[in-house]
Amino acid sequence: MPDQDRLDAIALLEADHRKVEDLFVEFKAAKGAAKKQALVKEICAELLGHTVIEEEIFYPACRGKVEDGLLNEGYVEHDGSKVLIAELLAGAPNEEFYDAKVKVLSEQIEHHVHEEEKRSDGIFSKARAAGIDMDELGNLMKARKKALLAEYKTSGIPAPETRTFTGHTLEQGEPVDEIKASV
Numbered sequence: 001m002p003d004q005d006r007l008d009a010i011a012l013l014e015a016d017h018r019k020v021e022d023l024f025v026e027f028k029a030a031k032g033a034a035k036k037q038a039l040v041k042e043i044c045a046e047l048l049g050h051t052v053i054e055e056e057i058f059y060p061a062c063r064g065k066v067e068d069g070l071l072n073e074g075y076v077e078h079d080g081s082k083v084l085i086a087e088l089l090a091g092a093p094n095e096e097f098y099d100a101k102v103k104v105l106s107e108q109i110e111h112h113v114h115e116e117e118k119r120s121d122g123i124f125s126k127a128r129a130a131g132i133d134m135d136e137l138g139n140l141m142k143a144r145k146k147a148l149l150a151e152y153k154t155s156g157i158p159a160p161e162t163r164t165f166t167g168h169t170l171e172q173g174e175p176v177d178e179i180k181a182s183v
Contacts, residue, residue: 008134009058009141010124016050017113024106033093040093040102044085045157047109049148051078053141055163061137062123065130070115070123075164077112081105082160089157096176 007015020043027039055078059071084105091098116123128134152158 007138007142009061009132009137010128010134012138012141012145013050013054013058013124014117016046017109017117020046020050020109021113024102024109027102027106036093036098036102040088041157043102043105044089045149045152047081047085048157048160049145049152051082051160052148053145054078057137057141057144058127061132062127062130065132066123066126070126072164073115074112074123077108077115079162079165081108081112082162083165084108085160089159 023039023043023046027036027043030036030039055075059074062071084101087101088098088105091101093099119125
């Protein structure tokens with residue numbers, strides 16, 4: 001793992017991506033509810049800290065220098081993941097869809113990472129080409145993430161905030177077990 005103190009903004013975000021990818025691999029191999037729940041808590045904390053620094057610091061620094069469409073997709077992808085994160089934080093490993101939610105979250109994150117890290121068309125390459133000061137941005141992001149993770153450790157992981165979803169009230173349909181039983 002690279003020395004976090006020496007990373008510029010993009011290297012820091014890429015290191016976050018690798019860490020979460022490794023945690024998803026660990027989850028896939030994990031046995032036992034306690035181990036799975038601990039890994040999910042760590043995954044969720046890492047992802048939420050990562051999204052906050054991107055949304056509060058990195059993406060705003062890119063506005064006007066990277067296409068709005070790419071940044072807007074990033075925000076929406078974050079919000080889609082936050083829905084699953086909220087479900088996982090409120091759930092437990094013994095619930096029927098817990099592992100499926102982790103799997104789908106990992107797939108969403110894999111897609112998001114691919115979009116950000118594309119060689120010439122990704123947000124990271126476009127931001128670097130725009131001449132944004134990645135060292136200064138990296139310092140701001142490191143400090144904010146460190147504070148967030150410390151807060152999560154002492155106060156718990158807060159409910160995720162969405163920035164692009166409008167808060168529709170969704171109807172809770174029949175549970176899957178009841179649908180299966182009526183067929």
